[in-house]
Structures are given as structure tokens and as C-alpha cells.
Amino acid sequence: MDFRSMFCCVKSLDGKKQGKKESTWRIFSLKELQLSTNNFNYDNKLGEGGFGSVYWGQLWDGSQIAVKRLKSWSNKAEMEFSVEVETLARVRHKNLLTLRGYCAEGQERLIVYDYMTNLSLLSHLHGQHSAECHLDWTRRMNIAIGAAEGIAYLHHHATPHIIHRDIKASNVLLDGDFKAQVADFGFAKFIPEGATHVTTRVKGTLGYLAPEYAMLGKASESCDVYSFGILLLELASGKKPLEKISSTLRRSITDWALPLARERKFDELADQKLNGKYVEEELKRVVFVGLICSHNQPEKRPTILEVLEMLKGDKEKCAALENHEMFVSTTVVDSGVEDSSEFISDEKEPKQEIENVKM
Numbered sequence: 001m002d003f004r005s006m007f008c009c010v011k012s013l014d015g016k017k018q019g020k021k022e023s024t025w026r027i028f029s030l031k032e033l034q035l036s037t038n039n040f041n042y043d044n045k046l047g048e049g050g051f052g053s054v055y056w057g058q059l060w061d062g063s064q065i066a067v068k069r070l071k072s073w074s075n076k077a078e079m080e081f082s083v084e085v086e087t088l089a090r091v092r093h094k095n096l097l098t099l100r101g102y103c104a105e106g107q108e109r110l111i112v113y114d115y116m117t118n119l120s121l122l123s124h125l126h127g128q129h130s131a132e133c134h135l136d137w138t139r140r141m142n143i144a145i146g147a148a149e150g151i152a153y154l155h156h157h158a159t160p161h162i163i164h165r166d167i168k169a170s171n172v173l174l175d176g177d178f179k180a181q182v183a184d185f186g187f188a189k190f191i192p193e194g195a196t197h198v199t200t201r202v203k204g205t206l207g208y209l210a211p212e213y214a215m216l217g218k219a220s221e222s223c224d225v226y227s228f229g230i231l232l233l234e235l236a237s238g239k240k241p242l243e244k245i246s247s248t249l250r251r252s253i254t255d256w257a258l259p260l261a262r263e264r265k266f267d268e269l270a271d272q273k274l275n276g277k278y279v280e281e282e283l284k285r286v287v288f289v290g291l292i293c294s295h296n297q298p299e300k301r302p303t304i305l306e307v308l309e310m311l312k313g314d315k316e317k318c319a320a321l322e323n324h325e326m327f328v329s330t331t332v333v334d335s336g337v338e339d340s341s342e343f344i345s346d347e348k349e350p351k352q353e354i355e356n357v358k359m
């Protein structure tokens with residue numbers, strides 16, 4: 001898509017015309033962003049993703065921003081930029097990262113967001129903040145529910161509905177109060193009304209990809225539910241989606257968690273960093289819901305609205321959860337997780353076949 005046509009598109013989606021709350025994003029000049037980030041100084045760099053680098057900055061009014069700067073100009077990068085700006089410009093929710101604006105001057109493409117003081121969930125689970133143990137159980141529960149609310153907005157309230165396609169720990173950012181903000185909409189896809197799924201090129205991150213999507217390119221809301229299930233297991237256990245067993249073998253978090261969940265070994269499932277300080281009923285819920293979400297068969301996965309009800313402790317739904325076939329039987333029935341091979345060999349990883357899949 002040519003950038004000018006994208007721009008028209010965003011304009012037409014702006015708040016008032018859609019009868020929604022007016023958006024507050026604006027266009028930034030390159031000069032303003034250079035000034036606020038100390039000319040994209042290395043010291044301001046927050047991190048780097050597939051799209052480019054993200055820098056911390058401060059505007060003249062003192063407000064803090066995060067600026068994503070496109071790595072290099074290409075049609076593909078331009079498309080990701082357009083998708084992200086267009087998606088963010090049309091959504092407004094307390095659990096979705098707010099777009100402050102963008103800049104497109106010459107070949108520079110930049111997206112400006114609110115700065116999230118506590119960075120990403122990934123940095124707390126496995127990264128630079130993991131030793132500090134900021135994520136007590138209450139915060140984890142709130143992050144789980146908050147992120148689910150953000151996704152529920154995309155799936156059920158945005159028009160047209162949106163699938164995110166890259167739900168993962170590094171795309172859940174945390175504000176000063178550790179409130180979850182789902183971010184990174186460069187891979188988002190709009191679902192036309194009445195469609196059950198769209199067939200598309202596979203994009204996303206290994207370890208979080210639903211099998212029908214990874215293999216057949218069938219993207220639907222339930223692919224996000226699958227990824228969210230992996231995220232829930234990660235949040236409860238502190239384990240990575242794919243754990244390195246040896247130099248060539250990896251084990252998926254679902255293969256590790258399911259037998260423990262069946263045996264109700266919640267002390268083994270809980271992140272050791274919690275030091276046993278968690279609410280067992282809630283941990284059980286998070287693990288059970290995580291496993292059902294990451295069922296291999298999409299039709300057996302709940303919707304994100306059902307996920308929310310379960311996470312919030314809906315009595316009826318939680319009772320059904322306890323008796324779910326996945327957790328009562330120890331025989332090899334339709335668990336949806338068991339028929340995956342227990343270990344993934346590096347050689348078997350489909351990375352060569354799948355374009356845009358991040359490792």
C-alpha cells in the first residue's frame with residue numbers, strides 16, 4: 001500500500017466519523033522526535049524487534065514516549081507500518097497500547113506510543129527485570145485479566161473485528177501500575193463481517209503459533225486464544241513457551257504442564273520466584289484455562305470472552321473446568337496437547353517454510 005493511501009485511510013477512520021470516542025493521535029515532525037530522543041541516541045534505546053528499534057523520549061510538555069523507528073525502508077516494512085498505525089488509530093481501550101501518533105518524512109517511518117514504565121512482561125518473566133521479582137501473584141492475575149480484556153475488545157467490540165496474530169510476553173507491556181497493555185499491531189488482520197477465518201501468510205512467533213495457523217495459514221480469533229493460552233502458562237509458571245532441553249531439542253510448555261495439571265501438582269507448576277505465595281484456586285484456573293486455550297483443535301478452544309469469565313472466577317464455568325476431559329483422564333484421549341510430539345527437534349522446526357515467523 002502506498003503511504004499516502006494509508007494516510008487517507010487512517011484519516012477516514014478517525015474517531016468522529018466512526019461515531020466513536022475521538023482519537024487523540026497526531027502527526028509528529030522528524031525534528032520533534034529527534035529532539036525528544038536525543039537524536040535516537042543509543043542510550044535511549046529500549047529494545048529492538050523485527051520491525052526496528054524502540055527509543056525512549058520526552059516531549060516538550062514533559063510526557064514520556066516510546067518511538068518505534070523502522071529499520072529500513074521496503075514495501076513489506078511500509079505495509080507493517082501502515083497496518084500498525086491504521087489498527088491503533090481505530091482502537092481505544094484501557095488494555096491496548098495507546099498510539100500518540102506517527103511520523104512519515106522521506107524514508108523515515110516512526111510510530112509514537114505512550115511510554116510504559118515497567119516495559120514488557122517478557123522482561124519481568126525472563127529478562128532484565130526477572131531477578132527483581134516485581135510480579136507477585138495479584139499482579140500476575142491482573143495482567144492475565146487485563147490482557148484478556150484488551151484481546152476481547154479486538155475480537156468482539158472493534159469493527160471490523162481484529163485478530164492480533166502476535167500475542168506473546170514481549171507484546172504485553174506494563175504501565176507504572178503494572179496494568180497490561182497489549183501492543184505491537186504490525187501483524188494485525190481485520191476480519192470481514194461474516195467470515196470465520198482468513199487465509200494468510202503465517203506471521204507470529206514460534207512457541208505461540210496455533211497448529212492450524214502454522215500449518216495451513218488459517219487465521220481466526222482462536223489463533224489469538226491459543227497464543228494467549230501459552231502466555232497464561234508462562235505467567236503462572238515462569239517457564240518459556242519452548243524450553244531448551246539440549247542443543248537440538250525443545251519441549252513445549254503445554255507438554256510440560258499437562259501431566260502436572262492432571263496430577264494437580266500446582267506447587268510444581270507455580271513459578272518458583274513466587275516462593276509459594278499464590279492463591280491456589282486462581283493458579284489452578286490460570287493453568288487449566290491456559291491448557292484449554294492451547295488445545296490443538298481450534299473448535300475446542302474457548303472464546304476470549306469465556307476465558308475472561310473463567311479467569312474472573314465464574315462459578316459455573318470454573319466447575320466445568322475442573323471436570324474437563326483434559327484434566328480428569330490420564331489415558332491418551334483427546335487432550336489436544338498429547339498428540340503433539342513431546343519434544344521439538346530444532347531440525348523439525350518449520351522456520352524455513354514459514355515466512356515472518358520470529359524465533
Ligand SMILES: Nc1ncnc2c1ncn2[C@@H]1O[C@H](COP(=O)(O)OP(=O)(O)OP(=O)(O)O)[C@@H](O)[C@H]1O
Binds near residue numbers: 119184
Ligand atoms: N511503549 C513502550 N514502552 C516501553 N517499552 C516499549 C514500548 N514499546 C516497545 N517497548 C520495548 O521495546 C522493545 C522492542 O519492541 P518491539 O515491539 O519492536 O519488538 P519485540 O516485541 O521485542 O519483538 P518483535 O518484533 O518480535 O515483536 C520491547 O522489548 C519492549 O519492551
